[in-house]
Amino acid sequence: MSKQSNTQTEPVQDIMARVEKPSRYLGTEINRVYKDPRSVRLHMALAFPDLYEIGTSHFGLQILYHQLNQRNDIFVERVFAPARDLDQQLRQSHKPLCTLESRTPLGKLHIIGFSLLYELNYTNVLNMLALARIPLRAAQRDQTHPLVIAGGPCVSNPEPMAPFFDAMVFGDGEEVLAQMADVWMAWQAEGADRQTLLHRWARLEGVYIPSFFDARYGEDGLQRLQARHSDHQRVKRAVVCDLDKAPFPDKPIVPFGRPIHDRLRLEISRGCSRGCRFCQAGMIYRPVRERSPQRLLAITDASLRATGYEDLSLLSLSTGDYTCLAALMENLMQRCQRQRVAVSLPSMRADKLTPGLMTQIRSVRKTGFTIAPEAGTQRLRNVINKNIQQEDVVAAVQEAFALGWSVVKLYFMIGLPTETRADLDGIIELVTALKRIKGPARRQGRINVSLTTFIPKAHTPFQWAAQLDAQQAKERLGYLKDRLRMPGVQVKWQQPEMSLLEGWMARGDRRMADVIEAAWQKGALFDGWSDAFNMDLWYEALEACGPDIARSIHKERHLDAPLPWEHMESRVNDAFLRDQWHAARQATTIDDCRQGTCHGCGVCDFDELAPRLFDQCPTVTVSDGKPDAADDGITLALVYTKKGPARLFSHLEVAHIFARALRRAGTDLVYSRGFHPMPRISFDDPLPLGMESEGERMWIKVRSGQDSNRILERLGSQLPEGMRIVAGRIIAGGKRDSAPVVEKYTVELMQNDILRHRLEQFFQAPQWPYLRRTHKGKEHRVDLKACIRSMDWREPLHLTMEIGPAGGVTIRPTDVLMSVFQLNAAAAGRLRTVKATARATPSMGPSAEARN
Template sequence: MGSTAFLHLAYAQRKLCFIIRQGFEHVEIGGKLNLDNIEVRNKKQVGREELSRVLLSVNRPARYTGGEYNSIVKDWDKASVKIALAFPDVYEVGMSHLGGRILYGLVNSQPDYLLERVFAPWPDMEEVMRREGWVLYSLESFRPVREFDVVGFSLQYELSFTNVLNMLELAGIPLWSGSRREGDPLVIAGGPVCFNPEPVTPFFDAFLIGDGEEVLLEFLAVLNQNRDRPRKEVLSILATIEGVYVPGLYKVSYNDDGTLRETRPLQEGIPSRVKKRVVQNLDQAYYPLNPVVPFLDIVHDRAVLEVMRGCQRACRFCQAGMTYRPVREKSFSTLANQAQAVLENTGYEEISLASLSTADYSNVERLVEALIKRHGARGIGVSLPSLRADAFSVKLASEVQKVRKTTLTFAPEAGTERLRRVINKNVSEEDLMAAVEAAFTAGWNGVKLYFMIGLPTETYEDLDGILDLLSRVRGAGRAKGVKRLNITASISNFVPKPHTPFQWEPQLKPAELEARRRYLLNKVKGLKGVHLDFHDPETSYLEGIMARGDRRLASAIYRAYRLGCKFDGWKEFFRADLWSQAFAEDNIDPDFYTARRREYTEVFPWDIIDSGVDKEYLISEHERSRLGISTPDCRYDKCVGCGVCPTLGVELDLRGEEGFAPKS
C-alpha cells in the first residue's frame, strides 16, 4: 500500500477509536508513549491497565491518549526550554485552531525547544482526575504540566477564563501570578482576547501580543538565556521584547467615577504601550505541512490553507478586522505547494481556505480551480468560509461543488441598507438577491445567513428588515422551483469590542435582546422553510463584560470559578445565576462595563495595547457610523488613515499574482 493510500485509510478508520481496543500499542505511529510512568500528585505510578479502565468510562477517551499521527515526541532531557501549549477548551475545539497547529510545528522544529499539547478535560474526565489525584498532563509525554518551563494559553474567547483557572488548579500551579515561586512555570497567553487581557492579568505572568510565530521564538530564546536568574528579573527582561506585556510591571489607578485614570510602568525600560508583532511576509513564515491528525472528529476536521491574514473591509463591529491589519496574502505557488504537502501528510479529503475574508484573496478563483483540477479526481473537495454576497462568490461555490456540495453562507449582518451603512457592511440587497438566485439556479436548495441584533441605532424596523430579506430569499428559491427549501438565519447578539469604532457604544441588556428575539420568532412563523437560530443573550452579556473589563474583574472571575463556573461558552454548563452571585458578592456592577455610553476622552484598560490602529481613526469611523457614511476598502481605494502601516512599519502585501477578486 502506498503512503498516501495508507493515510487515507488511517483517516477513515480513526473514528473507530481503536486506540482503546488495541491497548494503546499503535501510538508508536506518532512516537512512543510510556503509560507506565504517568506522574500524579502523590507520585503514584499509573499503569496501562488502570488508565485503560478509567478511559473506557469517560466520553471520547481519545481526547486524553495522545499518540496521534504526526504528533511529535521529543527527548525531554535534551530540550533546553519546554512549553506546554494549553487550550482552555475541549480537545475537539482546540485541535481545530490553526494558530495552535502553527506554533506546535514551529517550536518543535527548533532542536533546543520542546512543545507539547494540553486541553481542558471534559467534566467526566475531570471528575476522574480529581478522584484519582492525577495532575493535568501533556499528550505527548504525559508529563505533568507543572514540570514545563512555560505554560502558554491560547485565549480565543472571553468565556474561557474559568477554564484557565481550572486547568491551572488541575496542574497544581498557583492561580495568581503573585503566588508563584521560583521553579513554577511562567504562565503566558496569546490570541485575540489578549488585545484586552486586563480582566485576567492577575492570573498571568506575561502576554504575547500579535502574530505568535513572530514573537514566541524570541521569547523562548531570551528566557533560555536568562533561565538562571530570579523569576522577577527574568520577567523584567522579557518585558523589553516588543510585543510582550508583563502586567505585573504596571500599576493601574482609577478615577472617583470608577473609570481608569492610567496604566503606568513601574520601572524604566518598560514600554508605556505594548506594540503588537506582525508577520510581514506570509510566504516566508513557518506553516505546518504535517499537522497532527486526530483519532476522533474535531470541529474543523480538514486540511487548512491560510490564504491571507488580515481584512480591510473595515466593518465597524469587527475586532479581528482592526487588530489583524494589514492584509498579507500568500502567493498562488506557495498555496498550491502547501496544499499538496498537507494532503500527502495527513490523508484529509477536504481543503479549507482560511482567512477573515477568503473571497477577497486576489486570485481566489484561479486557486480554487487549480485545487479542484489537481485533487478533485481523488475525491478531495475544497470548502470556503462565509462568502461575500455577490454572484462571483456563487461562481466560486459552483466550482467547489464539482467534488462535494457545501452549505452556502452569506453574512449581510443587518436587515436594512441603512443599518448596513452604519456598520460599514457594504452589501446591498440587490447583491444578496443576485447571489442567492445564482445559488438556487446552480442547484442549491438552501442557504445560511448571518445577522446580528442589538447593533448601534437599531430599531424594530431593522428587525422587520431581517424578516423581509428572509422572505425575499425564500421567494427566490420558490421561484426557481427548489424542493425542500431550507433557509437558516443565525442571529448573534452585538457585543462591542475593544479597538473598534463601536468600543464607545453601550450593549443591550439580556432582557431587551430577549424581547427582540421573541419579536422575530413571532413574526417568522408564517415563513415555511425559514429557521432562526439565536445566540443566548446571557452569554453575550458576560462576553461583553469581559471584553471591555479591567483588572477589578479578576476577583469576580475567581469567585465564579469557586462557585462552580467552567465551560461558560457551552450552553449546557453556563450558569448566569452563579455569575450574578459572583458579581454581587464582589460589589461589581456589570452594567458599568456594558450598558453605559463612553466618552471619547475616557482612558480604556486596553489602551496599554497598541494594535497599530489610531484612536483618532476609530473616533472618525464612529462619527461616520452615526451619519451612515461608508468607508471604502483601502486595497482598492486611497488610504483611509487607520495608521497601521506607518505605526508598525508594514504595508499591504497582495501576492495573488495574475488575477484580482472583485471589489464587492
C-alpha cells in the same frame, strides 16, 4: 534553575475507559511530535482552554506547535481542557492534569502558553491551572512553578485575565514566541531570578507583563493603569510582515475523533481592510498579508499527502478578497477532483460569490453555503460599513439554489448602534424575500438564520458603543423569532446572557479577575457551551465582588473616558477609530483601502509593514480529470488488530482512521455515487469501546490495476499505535464471506474465591436467563447457557470463553461478566477483554502476497 521533567508513565490511562470520548486524551495522533523531555532545554505546552474537539481545530496552535518543535532544543506539547467526567476522575484519583504527548504533569514544565480566543473560556483557564496544582495568580507563583503566558485576540483587552499570567503576547505569535524561547534559555543558563526574565521579555515587541502595571480607580470608578517601569509603558502589537515567508505546517495533526473543523485548513491571508466597524479581527490583524498561490498549492499537495483529509477549507477574514482566488480555486479543484477532496470557503461576502466560483465549489461536493448580511437594512449596513447591497444577497442565493444547494445560512446581529424596529423588520423582509426563491427541482430552499447580540470590542470604532442588556436582547430576539416562524426557515440564537457576559469580559478591567475567580469557585465552567452555561453563578460572583464592577460596562462610553486597554497599541490610531465612530452616526461608508485611497488608520509604514498582495496568478495545471466511474474495482479483505490505546477508539473513529490512512497510503479507492461520495469501506460487527481484538475484519474497494501487496504495506505504516494489518487478500468476485458463528475472548480477572464460586454456579445451572437491553432500549431475553459454548478459568487471572449468538441476539463478554459474576457495567468495562483473531474462512486469511 534547570527543571527535570518528571514524566509519569500513564497518569490517566487507567481511567480512560470510564470517560466519554477517551481518544481526546491519547496524544498519539498522526503527525504529532514526540521527544524525550530530558533531551531538550525548554519543555513547554500549548494549552487550549476548551475541549479537544474545539482546540485541535485551531490553526494558530498547529502553527506554533510545528514551528517550535522543528528546533532540537525545544519540545512543545499540547493540553486541552478536560471534559467534566475526566475532571472528576482526576480529582478523585488525585492525579494532576498532564500533557498529551509525554504525560508530563503541567507543573513540571518550564512554560505553559494559553490560547485566549474566546472570553467565555476564562474559567477553564483557572480550572486547568487548578488541576495542574499551579497557583492561579502570577503573584502566588515562584521559581518552582512554570511560567504561565497567554496569546490570542482576547489579549486585545488583557485586563480581566491579567493577574493570572506572568506574560501575555499581543499580536502574531510566530516570531515573538520564538524570541521569548531564546530569551528564556539564555536566562536559564545564567541562573537569574524570575524578575530578570520578565524584564527581558518586556523588551520584546508585543509582550505585556501585567505585574509591571498597577491599577488605580478614580472617583468615576474607571480603571487607570500606572506603569512601574519607564521602558514598559505601552505594548505594541507584534506583526509578521511577510506572511508568505512565515511558517505554516504541511503536516498538521490529524485528530482521531470529529473536531469542529474536521478538514485541512489553509490560511490564505491574514488581515482585512474592509473596515467593518464592529469587527475586532478586521482591526487588530491589519494590514492584509496574503500567502502566494504557489506557496498555498505546495502546502496543499504536501498536507493532503500527510493527512489524508477529504475536505479542504480556505481560511481568512475575507476569503473572497484574495487577489488570485479564481486561479487558486481552479488549481485546487484540478488537484482535488480525482482525489474526491471537497474545497469549501468560509462565510463569503455576497458580492464576491460569482456563478463561476460557486460552480467550482460544487464540482466535487456541495459544501456549506453561508452569507453574513449582518443587518436587515441598507441604512444599518452603512452604519457598520458592511458594503453589500440586498440585491447582492438575493443574487447569490438565487445562484446557489439554481446550482443545487438546498440550504443557505444567514448571519445577522441585533443591537447594533442606531438600530431601530425598522432594521429588525428589514431582517424579516429579507428572509421572506429569500424564502420565495425556488430551490432544486423547483422546491423551496431552506433558510437557516443565526441571530447574535452585538458585542462592542476593544480597538474597534464601536468600542465606545452601548450593548443591549439581557432583557432588551430577549425582547428583540422574541420579536424576530415570532415573525420568522414560517415553513423552511430555522432560527437559532445565542443566549442573551452569554452575550452579556462576553461583553463584560471584552470591555472589563482588572477587577473582573476577582469575579472570574469567584464564578469558577462557584462551579462556572465551559461557559461557552449552552448546556453548561449558568448565568446565576456569575450574578452571585458579581454580587460577592461588588455589583459596581460590571454596572457600566455595557453602557455607551464617552470618547474621553479612559479605557482598560489604552496601554495596548493595536497600531490602528485613536483618531481613525474616532472618525469612524462619527461616520457610523452619519451612516457614512468608506471603501476598501486596497481598491481606494489610504484612510490613514496608522498601521502601515509602507516600508516593512504594508499590504502584501499577489497578483501574479498561477497557470491552471490540467489534471487527468475525474476517475472512471465505470470501474467497480476489486475488493480487499483485511484482518487488523485493535489493541492497547486503540481499544479506546469508537467504531466511527476506526472507520475515519482507516479512510484517511488509505488516502495517506496513496490508495486509489472506489467511491459511492450520489450527493456525498464516500469510500467503499465496510466492517464486521463493531467492538464495544474499550475492548481489544487480535483480529477484526474489514473490506475495502480499490480501483483495478493496483498492487495489493503495496497497498497493505503502505496502509500498515499509516495506522496508529495498537492497530496493524495481520492478514489480507483479494476476494474473487468481491463477495463478502459470512462472519464467524462463534467468537473467542480472553478476560483478565483478579483471582477471587467469590468469582470462582459464581463460575461454578453457572456451570451447575441447567439454564441461565439473562435480560439484555440494547442502547435503544429494546429488551431481549436469552439463555446464556445456550450462548456460551465454552468457558475456562486459567490460573491466576485469565478467563477464556467462546460465545455464539442465540435467538438472533449478539452477546458480548460484558454481558457475561455482569450476569455471571454480578459486576456492574463500569467494573466489567474496566477489565481487559481481548477478542481472538477472526476465524479464517475459504475467502479470508493471509494470501500468498500478504505473507510475502
